[in-house]
Amino acid sequence: MIRKLHTEEALPMNLLLLADPSERLVRDYTTRGTCYVLEKEEKMVGVYVLLxxxxxxxxxxxxxVDEAYHGQGLGKQLVLHAIQEARQQGYRTIEIGTGNSGVNQLALYQKCGFRMTSIDRDFFLRHYEEPIFENGIQVVDMVRLEIDLI
Incomplete structure (x- = not known):
């Protein structure tokens, strides 16, 4: 079940930090956006934020998605839920960005209908103090994708 995180609930920081290692940035955008959680067996195992x-x-x-739950299609479920939620809220466009080394993420987002629109060169060098590595590649650029919802 995917649901909106209640205002009195603590952020699932353990999950949020899986996708973004900067607690400062996570706290910033979660205050401006709406956090949704995926629960299995009364445990939060997935998360996304609409901003x-x-x-x-x-x-x-x-x-x-909690690493113990990878390979079960939960990431796709979260992305499709977010698209549906954005459409229901009346947005015309939904965007997403991921690191240049996120081959699994890039495949997932395109399978869900996103199209690449641009590259924000050096994004991760400008916004993160420590280098980030994924799949043996330094994360340097942000690949931007979007879907038109109308």
Whole structure:
């Protein structure tokens, strides 16, 4: 079951930090966005945040699934839920960004209908103090993707 995180509930920081190692940035965008959690057996095992960015546009940020639950299609379930939620809320566009080395994420997002639109060069060098590595590759650039919802 995927549901909106209640305001009195603590952020599932253990999950959020799987997708973004900066607690400072996570706390910043979770205060401006809406956090959704996926529960299995009364345990939070997945998360995403919808963050309004511009008129009619929302960004899907921080899609994460507990590593013990990988390979079960939960990431796809979260992304499809986010698209449906954005559409129901009246947004015209949903955007997402991921690191240049996130081959699994890039495949997932495209399978869910996202199309690549741009590359934000050196994004991770500008916004993160420590280098980030994924799949043996340094995460340097942000690959931006989007879906038109109308």
């Amino acid at each position: 309004p960015t511009r008129p009619d546009t929302v960004e899907l940020v921080n899609v994460a």
